[in-house]
Amino acid sequence: MYSEKLKYYEFFAGVGMARAGLGGDWQCLFANDSDQLKRQSYSDNWAGEAFDSRDVAEVETTDLDGVADLAWASFPCQDLSQAGSKAGIGEADGTSVTRSGAVWPFLRIIRGLAEEGRHPALLALENVVGLLSANSGNDFRSLCGALNEIGYRFGAIVADASHFVPQSRPRVFIVAIRREVSIPAALRTELPQSPWHPQTLLRAHAGLSVEDMAAWVWWSPGAPPPQKDFELEDIVDLSDDADWNSEEATQRLIGMMSELQLNRLAAAKAEARLMIGSLYLRMRPNGDDRNVQRAEIAFGATLGCLRTPKGGASRPRIIVVEGERVRTRLLTVAEAARLMGLEEDFVLPETYHECFRLIGDGVVPAVVRFLADRLLEPLAKHAKEGVFTTINGRKLA
Structure with missing residues (x-):
């Protein structure tokens, strides 16, 4: 049984909420975010850790040490959310640039790692549910096509944080796995499952090309945790x-x-x-x-x-x-932190606007922990324990 720490790269790291969710069984090899406020808050919470503050478009594969088991990317949602511009993710060639289009430089890095034979076994891309329908579904189709072309099989689930915290916060998580890694039967299903595969996802899946449908995986994280009976009186002053x-x-x-x-x-x-x-x-x-x-x-x-x-x-x-x-x-700031399920000692800016700018972009750590426990860790350990070679034929395990 694989017992060493699993390793990951954290792109669009924000204040490190994905890191908080992954927990101590994971070792962060690289964290990146170009936002100055997020960089400062990340440093406040994860003192002594290296942090790359450049725009993701400036990052090269030579900046990434070792071989990671996972690359996490909570890429910007402003152009995909109902409250945002709905401009989408733009074009992969940069001819149409949007904030949410920062996902393309991230995929360029993954493609470069694949050419070097050291791309992560797993990718996790997180964003608002609007990603599934943006630009009549073209954005989601483009992402799936890119993942397939790089050499990954992939699928998506929609998870609402309301299973874990007293906040309604549905998000889509695209989980991709290197094509040569087998997938344990317990982690996939032949048919969509409720509540992970709602109608919005089914419609997005139906629009994929034949080639991308062949690479699709219906992930099965199992039953959701029992719906908690939250006491809002414990959250609100x-x-x-x-x-x-x-x-x-x-x-x-x-x-x-x-x-x-x-x-x-x-x-x-x-x-x-x-x-x-x-x-x-x-x-x-x-x-x-x-x-x-x-x-x-x-x-x-x-x-x-x-x-x-x-x-x-x-x-x-x-x-x-x-x-x-x-x-x-x-x-209040304290109430917002409790709604995100953050620990009491998690450091957030004192000013109202800055705090909510960070929290509004964040992923709920409890959801990350659930996905890590049910999908990411079993898949990563399976990849380590199995016969897993790079495209250059060099063993990683």
């Missing part, structure tokens, strides 16, 4: 000492609600018990060719997805209803 909006400011937000949202508020009041919900400001059509800012609310077992202000989303707010009493305010 309900004391009167919290920085609540004035009554006037709260009424102004209520005045921005549509009839549908006002009905939701009335239903929450009628519950005659403590109700904690999310409140967002959104630009919506007004029926006369104009968009107006609306306040939208939602109540449930989880709060809404935390987003980066850079992507165009409004600042996350909460609404607390107790009978006729209605309170509103911005979500």
Whole structure:
């Protein structure tokens, strides 16, 4: 049984939330992100670790030491999210450049490693679910085609962080494995499985070419963990000492609600018990060719997805209803950290905007740990233990 630490490269590392999820059984050989704020926060949390702060387009294979078992890439989502520009990932040749198009330089590096015979056994690409439908599915098809061309089989799952933390945060994870590595039967399935393969993924898969469908794998991470009965009261500070909006400011937000949202508020009041919900400001059509800012609310077992202000989303707010009493305010930094499942000692910037810019771009560590336990680690160890050679015929195990 393979017992040494598994090794990985972490591209678009942010503050290292993927690293936090992978945990101590993994050794990071290379971490990269060109954002200065993220670089500083990464250094605050992972002191003494080497960090490459160049743009990924400047990184060469010679900058990557050794042979990694995994390359992780949570590439930028701003051009793929509902709150972003929806410009997509652009073109692989750089003729159409977008922020989310940083995935192409990453794949160029993987292709270069393949030419040297030392590309990782596994790749994990993470992004918003909008990746599956961006540009009528062309972006997803382009990525799959590139992975196939480099020499990987691949598949995707959609995992919602709400299984692990009290936040609705669905994300798509593309997991790719070198073509010459066999896949244990327990880790794949012949048919799509709920909840990992929703209709959005099935539609994206149906649009693949015949060649790319032949390289597709329906990954099977097994049953999701039991849905937790989260207590939002443990996440949100309900004391009167919290920085609540004035009554006037709260009424102004209520005045921005549509009839549908006002009905939701009335239903929450009628519950005659403590109700904690999310409140967002959104630009919506007004029926006369104009968009107006609306306040939208939602109540449930989880709060809404935390987003980066850079992507165009409004600042996350909460609404607390107790009978006729209605309170509103911005979500705090500490509350956001708890919604991401971060440890109490995880270091985040003190300023509100900077904190949410980092968190909004992050991946929930508990989801990474789940995928590592159910897929990445079994696959990586299987690759190590099996007859696994590079394209140059040199054994890696």
